[in-house]
Amino acid sequence: MSALHALLAGPLGGFGATLLVGVVGIMGYLTFNVLFLIWLERKVAGHIQRRLGPMEVGPHGVLQTVADMLKLLGKQLLTPVATDRFVYLLAPLLVFLPTMCVASLIPLGRAQAFADMPYGLIIIVTLSGLTVLAIFMAGWASNNKYAVLGGMRSVAQVVAYEIPVLLAVLSVVLVAGTTNLHQLVTNPWPRLLGVPVPYGVVEPLAAVIFFIGITAETNRAPFDIPEAESELVGGFHTEYSGMRFAMFFFAEYTNMLVLGALGATLFLGGFRGPFQGAVPLLGPVYLLLKTYLVVFVMMWARWTFPRLRFDQLMSFAWKLLIPLALANLVATAVVLGVLA
Amino acid sequence: MNFTARVARGIKSLLVGLGVTGRHLVRPVVTLQYPHQRPDASHWGGPIELVTFPETGTHDCIACNACARICPSDCFAIEGKRPEGAKKMRATKFLIDFSTCSLCGLCVDVCPTDTLQYSRRYEDVAYRRSLTVNDLLAPFPEDPYFTGKLA
């Protein structure tokens, strides 16, 4: 990384090189991971349902997602006549950008996160609220009653589940004392019976609330009412075809991956693990393992539970999750006050 | 307190549900990989075909059109000719339009010489609609009754 950075620093200058290396690095990391993630989801879904999942395309269907992406590339881009063209075309782009930025703020290793920001956590939480804007734009612009229903449902859902996620993150920040993600991982961890443990053990309730919140935020079952197949045909992306639909498809999995990584960093201790100091490359490996653990549980939940009804989902968030998250925050503050 | 009891029961049911699917995740798969493994179609009632009788080595269709008359979907097109010097007719053309056949089996029951039967085939696919018409005489290149081997 640093050698490449120095090479590029000449013509582009310091900042340009960092930007270029950062963007290419993130895009490559995300694209490879998402392609693997889509394949993993279809295999996990298959084996949960006692069937095989993709098999014929490459050994055990490994190239299946590549085939899907290539096919979606080659599809005709249909734009229905009565859509609000500009908003319709902007939505797929906008849905993808916030998750890209959030991905760059996750500390991959001890050496240097791409953007070691003092207020990284706050930026992350605000950016992750932007994807719902794009989803509503897609729903509204495609002039389809199902899409409008899907769009409005997703706005109500993300607003309702953004707050518990925020409160859960706050209680971790209280314990850790810093909002800089990089320091959050490298700072000495709280001790339980003399053994340093990640924040997830100290804040179990916040971890569960955070996990439920990001499942809702990424529109995944049992909270996938914006694109509920059995009710709203295709939900907000009913009218999108070809590469535009692939952007939504890609964004959903990127969102899941990035929020999973955020969860892993906050609650499971990010890139820290045994021998991490000696071999710096182990950092990203640990982070990936923990992220895939979180993502696997999300997939497991998706293929087990039926979908919540719209009003039940709202009352579950407002009447149960938010009070619980507030109580947890207050309890943490009290406990810290007593200990300090 | 029944609210927290209800929430607790709800969480327990969710975890039990995860347990069930989790157990299935590790159990063996039930998939039959069709093109590589073949199903047991020994009892499958596929498209109708002519029976090859071992003693004559050919079918025994006398073109009496009993099957054509009883067929609810009128799938049969049969023509027959009487080999010279023989009493019974022999079918020279026997087509079944398998795209209108509903496999009800009435023709198999009504055939006086029991020369029709269900086949075991299940992979008939075609690019063109005309290919879905089965020619039942195709597997019988030449008819011994006409070439004088049998009378």
Added chain:
Amino acid sequence: MDALGASVSAPTEHPFSGAAEARWVAPGRLVEASRVLREAGYFFESMTCVDRIAAHGVFELIYTFNRWEAASRVAFRVWAPATEPVPSISGVFGAANWNEREAWEFYGLAFSGHPNLTWLLLPEGTEFHPLLKSFTAPPASSYDDSLTAPPPPDDAHPPAHH
């Protein structure tokens, strides 16, 4: 069931089997008779229209009702001349609504007092009544040619035809 009063002159040569009691009812008395059954706790089972125009110039309507407790089927047989409409009993039994619409679209038998007597199973605007014995084949409707127009030729690839 004698509350239904005397029924119309009963032609004898069409025996009805499979019902505890089969009665002939005049079209005029139909609504009143069905209300009696509704209060007695019967549910609407089925309604059939039989085309007897050739033999007797009437449509025979067979209504069957049944009870949940001691299952005893009661059949009403109505001889409705094709010309005047039959009073609808959709006010008494909700199920009659669809059955009567079906009888209208298949036989052309009109029902007076029916809230929404339009096509149910056939496409809107079907001019013929298919279940009549006199019906043998549909007219060559515009349905065929409007749909079989060859798909618009796309310039990039010449359309492959079979």
Added chain:
Amino acid sequence: MGVVTPADRELDALAAEAAPFARLAMVEDVLNLARANSLWPLTFGLACCAIEMMAAGASRYDLDRFGAGVFRPSPRQADLMILAGTISRKMAPVIRTLWDQMPAPKWAISMGGCTISGGPFKYPGEYAISEGAEKFMPIDVHVPGCPPRPEALIAGLLKLEEKIKRGRRFGRAG
């Protein structure tokens, strides 16, 4: 693979008609290979054959092995329409609209006798059904049977993949 296929000259004859004049050979073959291995069918069952189509998607036969298990509800995202079941005259215009809504390249498999030629419901003077989907839309592969087994549908899918891989014919853009 032992699938009953007509003589190869049959496919060549089809190819002669369908080959477009300009061919970017390499790109097309890669794209066609990708398209063949990722045919997303439209969630669209009409009658009895739809049950066998769902059985083909279930665990025992598992269409997902060929990448075709992703049943898309919206015609915009589907590129294969499996017509499974009887096509009534009231339903034919709806099917035609769905077919037009699908982006190119798109293909169609007609599963079961009813979609090929009216099946057991065709008789002189019938008023209710449309005698075969070919009357109003192009069909690529016919899978006869009443209903055909799930293996027959998979065999039909394989034949369609074979046809796409040979680039015989682009999907209709219309």
Added chain:
Amino acid sequence: MRTHPPTTDPLDTYTLNMGPQHPSTHGVLRLLLTLRGEEIVTAEPVIGYSHRAHEKMAENRTYAQFLPNTSRQDYLSGMIYNFAWVEAVEKMAGIPVPERALVARVILAEFNRIASHLLWIGAFLLDLGAPTPFLYCWDDREAILFLLESVTGSRLTYASGRFGGLARDLDADFPRRAREVIAKLRARWPEYDRLIEDNVIFRNRAIGVGVLTRDQCRSYGVTGPTLRGSGVPYDVRKAEPYGAYPRFEFDIPTRPEGDVFARYWVRVQEMRQSVRIIEQALDQLPGGPFLEPGSIGVKKRLKLPVGTQYYAVESARGHYGILLVSEGGAEPYRAKFRTPSYPNLAVLTEAMPGTLVADAVAILGSTDLVMPEVDR
């Protein structure tokens, strides 16, 4: 559910087309919903998209030629429909049926009912958004289909009934394989209860939703599990016993609430009753001929006496009645098929207003409709 007077003020409501092609309409049903926000004001089903004119075809075919049509009306209880037509003609023509055929028909019909309920549980859960039970139920159903295929030669649309018995006999090994399938089903049911019935999300989606009152059922003539979910123990196998059913004891599961959960629970219990019947029938399976000699109706011409007859059986969806009018010819003068899903769908016009779109999908799924059976 909160109900306020349905206003048909155009500005306040809009119409949504759950159109003929929709993931959760089983077959092709178009539901014209008038909505205010997400709440349904009126629901008007538009049907006829799979109308195939069975009744017109019945009038120009002989009794034997109509056999393939029977199992295509309701292809999920194809066996029950096939035997219903055969039994209706036998009863009217007075054709005797050997003992073995009567008991075999009960066994095959009950297996068909279990397969239909299994398919319904899978499709219903798919409507509520849980894809996995669909796959498990279909895996069990494949075991039953393989068993039925080994006897009749087809998986879904059976033509195994003949006037006076069956087309083929049950082979000697059939009882053993049947008991194997039953053991496999019994092992799987507790798993379903833990995965579905106790699941809190499913209970919230199903309990108290789409309540059908007894009066609505009486007015529309609703029958089958949908009616038994509203607390009425009406089952044609008990009300008007036919075939060999009087010889077996089984009870009729009902639940008083009449909501979506009650209808689910009734169907699950009904499967257990069907297994009970099958086991008793397998024990009492007599030997002897499986078909009256003379191949009536196929080789020998069959003419029915002049008259009208109503014959009813209990299909997986409810009371299936055949009204045969014969003028003495070789073809029926008129055949009317009273299919259970027809009123079960009509009653929804009263059950859906006031609920949400997600509930509409749940209610529609809970009445287990098969559209070609509604449209005939």
